[in-house]
Structures are given as structure tokens and as C-alpha cells.
Amino acid sequence: MKYGVAIIGAGNIAKEHILGYLNLKDRCEIKAICDVYIDKAKSLAIENSLKVDIVDDYKLLLKRDDIDIVSICLPPSLHQKVTCDFLKENKNVLCEKPMASSLNEAKLMIDQAEKSTALLSIVSQNRFKKSIMKVKQMLDSKIFGKIVYTRVNSMWYRGDNYYTLWWRGTWEKEGGGCTLNHSVHQIDLMGWLLGNPISIYSTIKNYLHANSEVEDTSLSIIEFSNSIAQLGVSLNDMDEKQEFFIQCENASIAIPWKIRCMKQKENGFPIRDEEKEKYYNNLYNELDEIEIEGHSAQILNFINALDKKEDLIVSAQDGYKALEIITAIYKSSRLKELVHLPLKEDDEFMSKETIIKKMPRFYEKSKSVENLKDGITL
Ligand SMILES: NC(=O)c1ccc[n+]([C@@H]2O[C@H](COP(=O)([O-])OP(=O)(O)OC[C@H]3O[C@@H](n4cnc5c(N)ncnc54)[C@H](O)[C@@H]3O)[C@@H](O)[C@H]2O)c1
Numbered sequence: 186m187k188y189g190v191a192i193i194g195a196g197n198i199a200k201e202h203i204l205g206y207l208n209l210k211d212r213c214e215i216k217a218i219c220d221v222y223i224d225k226a227k228s229l230a231i232e233n234s235l236k237v238d239i240v241d242d243y244k245l246l247l248k249r250d251d252i253d254i255v256s257i258c259l260p261p262s263l264h265q266k267v268t269c270d271f272l273k274e275n276k277n278v279l280c281e282k283p284m285a286s287s288l289n290e291a292k293l294m295i296d297q298a299e300k301s302t303a304l305l306s307i308v309s310q311n312r313f314k315k316s317i318m319k320v321k322q323m324l325d326s327k328i329f330g331k332i333v334y335t336r337v338n339s340m341w342y343r344g345d346n347y348y349t350l351w352w353r354g355t356w357e358k359e360g361g362g363c364t365l366n367h368s369v370h371q372i373d374l375m376g377w378l379l380g381n382p383i384s385i386y387s388t389i390k391n392y393l394h395a396n397s398e399v400e401d402t403s404l405s406i407i408e409f410s411n412s413i414a415q416l417g418v419s420l421n422d423m424d425e426k427q428e429f430f431i432q433c434e435n436a437s438i439a440i441p442w443k444i445r446c447m448k449q450k451e452n453g454f455p456i457r458d459e460e461k462e463k464y465y466n467n468l469y470n471e472l473d474e475i476e477i478e479g480h481s482a483q484i485l486n487f488i489n490a491l492d493k494k495e496d497l498i499v500s501a502q503d504g505y506k507a508l509e510i511i512t513a514i515y516k517s518s519r520l521k522e523l524v525h526l527p528l529k530e531d532d533e534f535m536s537k538e539t540i541i542k543k544m545p546r547f548y549e550k551s552k553s554v555e556n557l558k559d560g561i562t563l
Pocket of ligand 1: 193194195196197198199219220221222225241242243258259260261263281282283308310350366561563
């Protein structure tokens, strides 16, 4: 049986989903594309030589028997409603990051998935990178000893024009700034590689984006049960590096992959342990590599999970966990206090109303356009 697929939202990221499904032509077929701007949906179909139904209202697709999988490629504030509507009809949903624009919304999505027979997964395509997959296996095997300190750089450059798109740059529609929409990738990886944090202290600022209410910079200290991490996020870094540096008992490792090992002299000062570095480098090089990366690899895993050939690598709970860390970052920066995790169910920052009401508006969003030209870089 081939899975029928619908793409909801024909903007920037929809192209990556289409590519992923087209790579699996023997297992799925795109049946429909939906966008409120019908011309965007039509162009996307033409660009990809797809003969599919084009609709401007996703509700027209809810009851279609030939649709089994739905990719939600909409702005964050629409993820919950549209995902839940499809889950109610037992359609499997792959929803773009961030899972939702508040934790209460994310909870509704998980509850609805549990009530249905369908699978819900949240996009976190950076898990599906060769180096990340290998480091994950090595960390899980405990080969480096205890993890003690991690430094994460989530550095990006987006100019002020980025925020003219209508849904970006407000607490209401985007749900947050670069901590939510850019570093969600690194935050998800941090949870996946290091486990669940127990507390967070953060500060957020907006230095250079005058058409945006939300932050363009954040810095957090994140404590795990046996280690700490620092997370720096910026939209003002023209070098645009996303990096992990993990200090373990036996080695300091970096992603992109690099390893450094030291021995101590009698006085405690270091000498390089090249033999150990060679040993770890050999182990790394011998590990099997995933053949495809990114969205296409996540879509392959999603379809394999539906066919019960593999475990789902990014669950709805994983999407929730990443959003919970981000919410704790916002809460800590707002209250200027240490926030303990997990957040309690009655925590006021679970709700979107609190986020909208209490988070600082760094600037007023005064310019807005319905669509921006040019594609995006991932
Ligand atoms: N995984 C990644 O690396 C990555 C990269 C970029 C964006 N994203 C995420 O993907 C999502 C979409 O981002 P984008 O950059 O593609 O945005 P976009 O604005 O380019 O695309 C969103 C599309 O949804 C359409 N739309 C809005 N409301 C609609 C509705 N009610 N019904 C149907 N269509 C509607 C818009 O017209 C637009 O074409 C966001 O959640 C974003 O965070 C993820």
C-alpha cells in the first residue's frame, strides 16, 4: 500500500517535505497541497512536476480516504489547531518545528495523538546528520566517561527584513524569537544527547531587530543532574555556526566532529594523548553512516515507523521537551530567577496568554508583508 500525503502550507519549508516524499515514490504519493494563497500551492506543484489537488482550505482534506500522512508546514501559531483536526481523523502528522507556540497547545496535540490511531512526530532534522548520529551512539555507549560541561553555540544571521513577514517577530504569532525558532534545533539535540535538564537561568535581549517584539539574543545556564551547559543564541552572528563542545571525563569532543584527549603529568598539567585520540577517531570512522540526511531522512524514519520497521526517532514528547526548555528560558528571563524543570502542569508560562501578556516587547512590529521573495537556507 502507498501512503497518500498532503502538504499544508506551501511556503519555504514545504519544499523539503516534498523532496523527502518524492525520494520514497514507491512508498508514498503526494495527493494534495494546501495554502491560503492558492498560487503558492500551484507554483510548488508545478516546480516539482506534481499533478495534485490544490486547495485553499485544509478542512477540505480532513475526510479524504486517500490521505494518510499530513505534513504541517504552517506558521507556529497554527500548528496545534491544524494538527489536532487531522489527528481527530486519524491522519498521521509530521509537524514542523517548533511543535507549537505554547506548552498547553503542545499538550493538546499529544492528548489528541493518544486518543487517535495515528502517529505524531515533530520535525527535528538535525538529529538526522551523520556526525550527530555517530556522536549519539558513542555518548550512549558511555565510552567517553561522564559528561561534565557542554557549550552550545546556536549562531545565525538574519537581517531586519526577516521580520517583515507577517507571522514573524510577535509573541502571538511566532511564539518567541531566535531561542524558539532557531535554537530549537540545538535545544532538541541537547535533550537528546545529554538528557533532561533540571534547572535553567537565562537572559534574553533584542539588540538589532527593530521590527520585532521578540528576542534576537539569549544566553542560558542549563543544569543537568551531573553536568552543566551554556547555550548561546544569536541572530547577529555573520559566521553562522551551530556547534557543540562536550567535555567528558576521557575526552573533549566537538560537533562537527573533532576530538581532543589529554593525559596529566605528575604536576597535573596536560600532555596530549594522541593514542587515545586515534582510538576514538577510529571508532568514529568505523560507525555506519546514515545515507541521507535532514528532512528526507526524517521522512524516511517516519514512514518506516508507520510500517513498524523502525522506532520513531522524534516523538511528540520530544517536541514537547524542547518547547519546555524554551519556555523555561523565557520564564527565567522574565522573572530573573532560576526555573526548575519539569514545569508543573499549572505553571502560568504553559499558556500562550501568559507569554503574550508577560514577555517583554523589545520593539513594536510596525512593518508587515504577506509574502517575502527569495528562498531560505537551512
Ligand atoms: N525545520 C527547519 O529547519 C525549518 C526551517 C524553516 C521553517 N521551519 C518551520 O516551518 C514552518 C513554516 O515556515 P516557513 O518558513 O515555511 O513559512 P512560510 O511563511 O514561508 O510558509 C507558511 C505558509 O503557510 C501558509 N498559510 C498560512 N496560514 C495558512 C492556513 N490557515 N492554511 C493554509 N496555509 C496557510 C502561508 O500562506 C505560507 O505560504 C514554521 O513553523 C517554521 O518554524 C522549519
